[in-house]
Amino acid sequence: MTVCYLAHCLLNANAKVDEGARCAGVSTPVLSLLREHGAVIRQMPCPELAFGGTRRFWAVREQYDTPAFRAHCRRLAEPVAAQIRADLAAGARVVIIGIDGSPSMGVELTAAAGDWGGRPDKPNDEDYPVTPGTGLFTETLLGLLGDEVASVRPVGIGQDLFDYDEPRELARLGAVIEGGDPAAR
Amino acid sequence: MVPDAYLNAAAGGDDRMVELAAAGWGVVALPQPGLPADVEGALLRDIADQLVAFLDGGYEVGFAEPDDPLAVRLRNLLATQGRHVEREL
Numbered sequence: 001m002t003v004c005y006l007a008h009c010l011l012n013a014n015a016k017v018d019e020g021a022r023c024a025g026v027s028t029p030v031l032s033l034l035r036e037h038g039a040v041i042r043q044m045p046c047p048e049l050a051f052g053g054t055r056r057f058w059a060v061r062e063q064y065d066t067p068a069f070r071a072h073c074r075r076l077a078e079p080v081a082a083q084i085r086a087d088l089a090a091g092a093r094v095v096i097i098g099i100d101g102s103p104s105m106g107v108e109l110t111a112a113a114g115d116w117g118g119r120p121d122k123p124n125d126e127d128y129p130v131t132p133g134t135g136l137f138t139e140t141l142l143g144l145l146g147d148e149v150a151s152v153r154p155v156g157i158g159q160d161l162f163d164y165d166e167p168r169e170l171a172r173l174g175a176v177i178e179g180g181d182p183a184a185r
Numbered sequence: 186m187v188p189d190a191y192l193n194a195a196a197g198g199d200d201r202m203v204e205l206a207a208a209g210w211g212v213v214a215l216p217q218p219g220l221p222a223d224v225e226g227a228l229l230r231d232i233a234d235q236l237v238a239f240l241d242g243g244y245e246v247g248f249a250e251p252d253d254p255l256a257v258r259l260r261n262l263l264a265t266q267g268r269h270v271e272r273e274l
Contacts, residue, residue, distance in 0.1 A: 075231075
């Protein structure tokens with residue numbers, strides 16, 4: 001059995017920051033892929049939504065990296081980590097599906113820039129500061145798993161990348177669900 | 186708001202997720218059955234916080250299975266925060 005822990009917005013794009021949604025609600029191609037593979041689906045919370053609300057501006061990792069937001073991430077991640085441990089104990093393969101390019105849900109890629117702040121006039125385009133690294137929630141969740149982190153497979157789908165290529169991203173995700181490694185971007 | 190049974194539909198049965206997606210709804214899933222009480226309670230608390238954000242942001246929220254026991258608990262949690270969801274899907 002494969003259990004996939006999905007970033008909230010893959011099932012509910014309303015949680016995305018304004019102008020960030022790739023679809024109206026459910027990311028149907030992702031849902032279909034998981035259905036095809038018979039994966040059990042669990043939805044993770046959106047750490048930005050309950051913290052900044054639906055009217056938040058887009059932001060980079062440094063703007064969220066405060067003790068209060070980290071505590072918020074930890075509170076959200078603890079019950080998720082408990083479920084993951086239970087799934088691992090039951091013999092499941094666990095895949096964590098984050099959002100590459102996200103300051104909170106990134107897995108391989110996040111968004112980071114030291115000069116973002118003040119007037120919210122920063123671009124959400126090709127100049128969006130995508131940077132190697134994990135988002136704050138992903139980092140927190142993987143940290144909570146301790147030694148068990150080696151038993152889970154995190155992967156990011158690049159919906160927060162300016163050059164989002166859905167077939168490429170679905171192929172990467174499918175490879176991980178099948179137990180392989182994703183192709184390089 | 187949907188129960189886990191929508192997210193993880195039985196093989197061969199109706200896939201309500203597909204219907205909701207086609208209608209443009211985003212989905213927030215209730216926890217799966219059988220979780221320890223503390224984990225289930227924490228997840229419901231966090232879901233309630235997210236729903237409050239949607240309601241306060243002017244989004245339409247509806248329950249696909251309003252009589253589901255976890256849905257009832259969630260509605261009660263929302264009521265303690267002064268929020269009410271009447272829409273049924």
